[in-house]
Amino acid sequence: MILKIPLPWLQLTYKKMRFLVALMGIGFAVMLMFLQLGLRDALFDSAVRLHKSLECDIILLSPLSTASIAMQSFSQRYLYQALGFEGVESVSPVYVDFGVWKNLKTRRARLIFVIGFNPTKAVSNLPDIPNNINQLKLEDVALFDRASRPEFGTIPDEYNQGERVIVEVSGHRLKIGGLFQLGTSFGSDGNLIMSDDNFLRVFTHRSKGLIDVGLIKLKSGTNAQWVLANLRKNLDKGVKVLSKQGYIDFEKNYWNTSTAIGFIFDLGAMIGFTVGTVIVYQILYADVSDHLSEYATLKAIGYTNHYLLGVVFQESLILASLGYLPGMAISLALYAVVKNATLLPIAMSFSRALLVLALTVLMCLISGVIAMQKLRDADPVDIF
Incomplete structure (x- = not known):
């Protein structure tokens, strides 16, 4: 009751x-x-949208790297050594760095995150990249992230209106040949994608033989955990070997514990x-x-x-x-x-x-x- x-x-x-x-x-x-x-x-x-988009199963990093915003280069010979391991189908070197973006209209400068890779290889599954692969192969051409902060200028609007968009990154003039969408993070306000050759033209202090991220793609049906353990055991200790999920966790752990x-x-x-x-x-x-x-x-x-x-x-x-x-x-x-x-x-x-x-x-x-x-x-x- x-x-x-x-x-x-x-x-x-x-x-x-x-x-x-x-x-x-x-x-x-x-x-x-x-x-x-x-x-x-x-x-x-x-922080991990780029990581999730990578077309790979295993990643190589320098042991000194702590996060995408604090990468250390390592010799690409480690990556090509991995190509000889059983179960490995292909490898792709990736370069990342921060360039000084200068808005040619306002003359204001700010840092932009730059990603460079060989455009003949499928490195990222971001939807806009395959449509712009031919543009990436051209000299002094880059793709601009339409989801970058507005402080970088009205690049997407200018490009969509058919204008010829010229930008300056670290003192080097580039043409915007297309747009993609990755988005900002706490570590970067904007992003550019370009070929590895163009990357090395922009960052003249960088060497082609020193890469920041090594992507390893395995053959279909291969036991990824077995290959991962084999690489960790037999590859030189001068490189860190991570699974794709391990790379994602590596980045998250940095932001959660190191900051x-x-x-x-x-x-x-x-x-x-x-x-x-x-x-x-x-x-x-x-x-x-x-x-x-x-x-x-x-x-x-x-x-x-x-x-x-x-x-x-x-x-x-x-x-x-x-x-x-x-x-x-x-x-x-x-x-x-x-x-x-x-x-x-x-x-x-x-x-x-x-x-x-x-x-x-x-x-x-x-x-x-x-x-x-x-x-x-x-x-x-x-x-x-």
């Missing part, structure tokens, strides 16, 4: 303004957790969780205090502590559920704002929505457990 009485709901809504303030506080905490975790994931996703950025976002999410816990505790504590005599009456007529604790727990779950939805809605709007402002790939994911929901419920339950200590004061003898 008593379960049919919505006592937790009536308790919470008895003072409607306090109830609304509680939901706003929980919504703010939920929004803060969503925003921090979303930015952290966007950081990781933007303050990952820690800051995690800390922000923890602060949101803590703020929400305090807000819910204050609301539940005030609610229990205001209705202490009613709780004592329920005890006097035979209701157990378990029932009263259940009421507070149900109030916690109600607050968690109703506070989560507006917090999530606000987060979706903020994601859109951040994406438009920064061009980062921030979006809601099911796993993140589930994680924040679980954190919200946990946050409210912890608050409920603490607030329930006040119920010990609900003694009918003392109250009456």
Whole structure:
């Protein structure tokens, strides 16, 4: 009979303004957790988009390389040694570096991430590259990332209007022969793709024999783990051997552990969780205090502590559920704002929505457990 009485709901809504303030506080905490975790994931996703697009199974790096923004060159002879291993079908050297981009109209300079490879080989599965392979083969021609920051100029618009687009990178004039889309990251604001020959023309201090990334493609049906172990065992120790997923994890680990950025976002999410816990505790504590005599009456007529604790727990779950939805809605709007402002790939994911929901419920339950200590004061003898 008593379960049919919505006592937790009536308790919470008895003072409607306090109830609304509680939901706003929980919504703010939920929004803060969503925003921090979303930015952290966007950081990781933007950092590995190039990695995911690479057409390979195994990657060679210098042991001194720490991330794509801090690559160290190594001799390409290691890559061609790998070509002699069983199961290896082909290899492709890749060059990466930051060039000084100069907007010829504004004369403003900024760094741009440059990727160079042999255009006769399939290196990346980015959809626009195959259509522009012939352009990449031309001297002093490059492809521009249409998702680069607007500070690089109106290159995509000029190109789409049929204009001849000439740019300057590290003092070298280049023609934009096509567009592709990779996107910005925390490490780079824009990207260029060019042939390995053009790369070496732009970066005159670089040597053709020293590469930054070595891509290894295996024959169909080959056991990738076996080849990976064989390369690690028999290839010279002057090179690091990673699987494609290992290369992705390598990049993510750098941003998560070797910089303050990952820690800051995690800390922000923890602060949101803590703020929400305090807000819910204050609301539940005030609610229990205001209705202490009613709780004592329920005890006097035979209701157990378990029932009263259940009421507070149900109030916690109600607050968690109703506070989560507006917090999530606000987060979706903020994601859109951040994406438009920064061009980062921030979006809601099911796993993140589930994680924040679980954190919200946990946050409210912890608050409920603490607030329930006040119920010990609900003694009918003392109250009456």
